[in-house]
Amino acid sequence: MAHSIPLRGTFLTFLSALEQVEADLWIQYAELGGATNQGKSPIDLSQKGQTIATGLAPNYVKALQVLDMDMPQYIVDNTDDEISHHSFLNNYLKSKGASPIDLSQFAVLPPSQVTGVPQHPRLTNLQHLTVDTSWWTRYRSTTNPDFGGGPFENAVPDLAKNPHPAIPITDADLVLNKDGSIPNHLQAIASTAGFHFAFIEVGGTSLYPTLAQHVSNLEVLRVLLSIGGSEIMHFQVWHDKAGNAPNITDGNLTFPVLDGSVDPDNGATGPAVADAFQANLIMPEPTVFLDQNLGPVSIIRPTSSQLNGAVAAVNGFIKDGLFFDPATNSNTGIVAELMSLAQAADAAQRT
Numbered sequence: 001m002a003h004s005i006p007l008r009g010t011f012l013t014f015l016s017a018l019e020q021v022e023a024d025l026w027i028q029y030a031e032l033g034g035a036t037n038q039g040k041s042p043i044d045l046s047q048k049g050q051t052i053a054t055g056l057a058p059n060y061v062k063a064l065q066v067l068d069m070d071m072p073q074y075i076v077d078n079t080d081d082e083i084s085h086h087s088f089l090n091n092y093l094k095s096k097g098a099s100p101i102d103l104s105q106f107a108v109l110p111p112s113q114v115t116g117v118p119q120h121p122r123l124t125n126l127q128h129l130t131v132d133t134s135w136w137t138r139y140r141s142t143t144n145p146d147f148g149g150g151p152f153e154n155a156v157p158d159l160a161k162n163p164h165p166a167i168p169i170t171d172a173d174l175v176l177n178k179d180g181s182i183p184n185h186l187q188a189i190a191s192t193a194g195f196h197f198a199f200i201e202v203g204g205t206s207l208y209p210t211l212a213q214h215v216s217n218l219e220v221l222r223v224l225l226s227i228g229g230s231e232i233m234h235f236q237v238w239h240d241k242a243g244n245a246p247n248i249t250d251g252n253l254t255f256p257v258l259d260g261s262v263d264p265d266n267g268a269t270g271p272a273v274a275d276a277f278q279a280n281l282i283m284p285e286p287t288v289f290l291d292q293n294l295g296p297v298s299i300i301r302p303t304s305s306q307l308n309g310a311v312a313a314v315n316g317f318i319k320d321g322l323f324f325d326p327a328t329n330s331n332t333g334i335v336a337e338l339m340s341l342a343q344a345a346d347a348a349q350r351t
């Protein structure tokens with residue numbers, strides 16, 4: 001067979017590291033906004049034998065449910081999936097004689113101060129996010145970034161301009177209006193989360209097929225395609241839900257009317273604008289692939305190493321602000337570690 005353990009380990013070690021990052025951020029979402037006992041199946045979220053408390057901020061849950069009543073259930077399920085991805089990849093590495101990865105030493109970021117949230121430091125910061133929402137128009141476009149398409153406009157331009165919280169930071173963020181309605185600030189936090197969920201999962205949606213093109217061991221290929229498919233399932237759900245974010249303004253953050261046939265980036269109108277933003281157009285628009293003469297085809301994009309390798313994925317997370325430490329006004333040490341794992345993954349070539 002083609003590969004020695006070190007090469008096999010290169011992709012999987014990087015992906016395991018990234019899955020640990022994903023698990024860390026999803027656990028924070030689940031703690032605050034996850035389901036408690038919704039539905040018939042009991043919530044049994046745990047990591048390394050420790051039960052994870054969920055739904056600690058009921059009014060945040062309420063604001064998330066404006067996007068869809070099932071949001072809390074989906075949040076805990078997505079969290080469960082990421083924990084399983086990281087742990088499976090580590091177990092697989094070990095089974096092949098390679099070292100598992102654990103980035104816990106880089107967990108230095110403060111969690112939410114909301115009552116009940118375990119106060120141990122975290123790998124990711126969800127309190128200061130700059131969210132790229134251009135995946136929205138990328139998947140509605142007939143052009144493909146891998147074949148000269150783009151740039152793609154943001155669905156929520158303000159989320160890409162300034163950092164905003166995607167989780168309640170203190171109990172004060174959770175106070176409802178006197179009439180019991182949800183204040184715009186709390187709704188903006190929940191709606192930011194709604195778009196951030198899709199941003200995170202669209203990354204995995206492209207990353208797995210990109211890296212799979214460099215794998216020659218069939219079992220490793222199977223691992224990548226199988227986990228990658230679950231990232232696509234996550235993205236599709238969140239893509240659908242984000243479009244339900246209500247049209248509100250909180251300070252410098254407006255969630256626009258996406259079904260209004262008005263371009264939220266520049267005010268343009270017309271059928272092309274409607275096509276680029278309509279909320280329920282959640283299936284991938286057929287696009288250019290390989291050769292224009294082959295005709296448009298509905299696909300995941302990008303999948304080129306150039307646009308979507310491991311380093312690009314880490315850069316996307318950095319730009320998002322996931323590793324920003326307010327105490328030092330800079331990124332945590334995890335960035336250097338992830339970058340070196342990503343460079344090794346990108347450098348590994350199919351043989």
Ligand SMILES: [Fe+2]
Pocket residue numbers: 019022081082085204231
């Ligand atoms: Fe994952």
Ligand SMILES: [Fe+2]
Pocket residue numbers: 022082200201204231234
């Ligand atoms: Fe994921």
